[in-house]
Structures are given as C-alpha cells and as structure tokens.
Amino acid sequence: MNWDLIFTLTNNYALLMWVILALAPRREPILTGLFYGGVGLLACADAVIIIPLMTGLIGGGSGQAPDFTTLAGVQQLLASPGGATVGWIHYLAFDLFVGLWVARNADKYGFARWLQIPILLFVLMLGPLGLVLYLLLRFTRHNKVADAVVPQ
Numbered sequence: 540m541n542w543d544l545i546f547t548l549t550n551n552y553a554l555l556m557w558v559i560l561a562l563a564p565r566r567e568p569i570l571t572g573l574f575y576g577g578v579g580l581l582a583c584a585d586a587v588i589i590i591p592l593m594t595g596l597i598g599g600g601s602g603q604a605p606d607f608t609t610l611a612g613v614q615q616l617l618a619s620p621g622g623a624t625v626g627w628i629h630y631l632a633f634d635l636f637v638g639l640w641v642a643r644n645a646d647k648y649g650f651a652r653w654l655q656i657p658i659l660l661f662v663l664m665l666g667p668l669g670l671v672l673y674l675l676l677r678f679t680r681h682n683k684v685a686d687a688v689v690p691q
Contacts, residue, residue, distance in 0.1 A: 542624045545624055545628075546623075546624045549584055549627070552577075552580075552581070553581060553631040553632075556576075556635055559577075560577075560635075560638055560642055561642075561655075573639055578632055578635050578639065581635065584628055585625060588625045634662055637670055638662045641658060641662055641670065642659060645658070645673065649680075650676065650680075
C-alpha cells in the first residue's frame with residue numbers, strides 16, 4: 540500500500556474539515572456534513588485499514604498481532620508505516636469529533652467565534668489540552684463545576 544499517499548490524503552481532508560469547522564457558518568446542514576462527511580469518513584477509513592492491517596491481510600504492519608498491553612508492543616505497531624498511518628487517522632477522527640463538540644457546545648453557551656478558533660487550534664494540534672482549555676473557559680459561564688464540565 541502507498542502509506543504516504545493515504546497519510547497525505549486523510550491529513551489534507553481532515554485539515555479541510557477543520558477549516559470549514561472554524562470558518563463556515565454553523566448551520567445544521569454544515570455541522571451534519573462535518574460529522575458524517577468528516578468524522579464519519581475518517582472513522583470509516585480507519586476501520587477499513589486497521590482490520591486488514593492487524594490481521595496481516597495488507598502490508599505495512601509489523602507482521603505480528605499487536606500487543607496493546609505493553610509500551611514496547613504499541614511502539615512496534617506505531618513504528619511501521621501502516622501502523623503510524625492508521626494511528627494518525629485515528630487521531631484525526633477523534634480530534635475532529637472533539638473539535639465539533641467544542642464548537643457546537645461553545646455556540647450553545649454563547650462564546651464568540653474569535654474565542655473559539657484558538658481553542659479549536661489547540662484541539663487540532665494538542666487534542667486533550669484543547670479540550671481542557673475549553674472546559675476551563677466554559678467554567679467561566681457556570682456557577683457549579685458539574686454544569687461546567689458535564690457534556691451537554
């Protein structure tokens with residue numbers, strides 16, 4: 540398989556989805572398209588690749604069943620071209636999902652887009668740190684901690 544091509548295509552596609560999320564109007568058809576056409580398509584790409592990669596049906600893996608219970612096993616999986624590519628697609632899908640939730644939730648609670656965009660950039664680049672930053676920002680609009688951190 541051409542792992543460089545798959546990596547480039549999925550990476551550029553995800554970046555396009557992020558640009559749309561950050562800059563396009565937040566109308567329901569656009570958000571639905573981002574969810575199914577962005578997150579859903581990346582998740583499908585991940586699933587279509589990971590199963591045959593892990594079972595050895597396609598090349599690019601380590602050739603052994605992955606061991607997710609040890610650091611060495613995860614390192615071995617991610618050290619292969621296929622493993623690194625599928626791992627990256629996994630990150631792309633989940634970070635976009637979190638970014639979409641942050642954007643929708645921030646709109647719901649009235650946060651201006653200019654304030655959302657830097658947080659979305661942190662979600663894109665550093666995943667959990669961006670989510671933590673948003674939860675801290677959201678805390679500023681609530682009187683109770685539970686209201687600030689429970690996803691709604």
